[in-house]
Amino acid sequence: MPKQFRCHLFWCGHERDDPTKPSCAKRGSMDIGMKLKQAMRDRGLREEVAVTKSGCLGQCSVGPAMIVYPEGVWYSVPTFEDAMEILDSHLEKGEIVERLVIRD
Amino acid sequence: MPKQFRCHLFWCGHERDDPTKPSCAKRGSMDIGMKLKQAMRDRGLREEVAVTKSGCLGQCSVGPAMIVYPEGVWYSVPTFEDAMEILDSHLEKGEIVERLVIRD
Numbered sequence: 001m002p003k004q005f006r007c008h009l010f011w012c013g014h015e016r017d018d019p020t021k022p023s024c025a026k027r028g029s030m031d032i033g034m035k036l037k038q039a040m041r042d043r044g045l046r047e048e049v050a051v052t053k054s055g056c057l058g059q060c061s062v063g064p065a066m067i068v069y070p071e072g073v074w075y076s077v078p079t080f081e082d083a084m085e086i087l088d089s090h091l092e093k094g095e096i097v098e099r100l101v102i103r104d
Numbered sequence: 105m106p107k108q109f110r111c112h113l114f115w116c117g118h119e120r121d122d123p124t125k126p127s128c129a130k131r132g133s134m135d136i137g138m139k140l141k142q143a144m145r146d147r148g149l150r151e152e153v154a155v156t157k158s159g160c161l162g163q164c165s166v167g168p169a170m171i172v173y174p175e176g177v178w179y180s181v182p183t184f185e186d187a188m189e190i191l192d193s194h195l196e197k198g199e200i201v202e203r204l205v206i207r208d
Contacts, residue, residue, distance in 0.1 A: 002163060002178045002206055008113065008171075010158060054114060055157035067112075069173035074106045088157060102106055 005050045007091050011036065011066045011077070012076075024063030027078070032064055034084040035041045040091065059062035062102055074102040109154045110142065111195050115170045118160035127160075128167030131182070140187040144195065153195045162174055166206055178206040182195070 011033035015025035018039035037051040057090040059074065065086055066075045067088070073096055077083050115137035116206035128174055141155040163169035163178065170179045170190070177200055181187050193199040 004176050008173065008176070010156070013159070031129070050162075052114070052161065053159035055117075057156065058154075069112065070176060072108050072112070072174060104106070 003047070006048045007068055007094075008050040008052065008070075009036075009066055009086070009091065010054040010057070012051050012057040012059065012063060013053040013056070014060075017061045021061050022063065022066055024060065027064050029030065029064035029077075032077060032080050032083050035080050036087060039084060039087055043087075043092075045091065057103060065102065071096070075100045076102050107127075107151070107154075110152045110196075111172055112154040112156065112174075113140075113166060113170055113172045113190070113195065114158040114161070116159070116163065116167060117157040117159040118164075120164065126164050126168055128164065128168065131168050133168035137189050139184050140191060143188060143191055147191075148194075149195065160184050163206060169206065175200070177202045180206050193205050
């Protein structure tokens with residue numbers, strides 16, 4: 001079996017066709033997600049952690065959305081600085097960033 | 105927090121730029137993945153299971169690749185029939201399809 005990552009983060013890069021409707025890509029998720037992946041690599045975490053673009057995660061109204069497995073924690077990540085906080089806390093130390101968790 | 109799915113399957117829809125190199129999309133993953141998502145919906149599993157396209161999962165040589173969380177089980181899924189076996193067994197019943205698991 002390939003690598004079992006300690007954490008696997010998926011970030012939504014979906015852009016909805018309807019220009020009047022919100023989507024993660026329209027809110028800057030492509031830039032945030034790609035920079036987050038690079039930051040993860042720069043820290044030498046490739047053996048432990050994965051950061052992967054995904055299709056729609058169904059959280060268009062609160063995006064940019066991310067989900068971290070195996071915990072299944074959903075995040076709303078408006079800025080790259082917020083993404084870096086998830087890298088510092090959740091991906092590096094296993095500590096959930098409560099202030100960014102998507103609530104019902 | 106949004107829905108916690110019993111299983112969340114990600115299927116790789118990545119196509120590498122180099123035409124001489126293998127990739128999941130070149131091996132038909134788009135068709136398999138989209139049909140699998142529709143089959144999941146047709147069975148009324150949307151509340152329990154998610155099926156989402158992803159970027160590269162790093163398994164280009166054995167694709168089309170899929171990964172199912174929270175278990176973190178990697179699959180090589182050459183045909184739609186194989187994908188349906190994962191739906192029948194893993195996503196519906198929690199039983200891993202050993203013959204399709206990617207080994208080292």
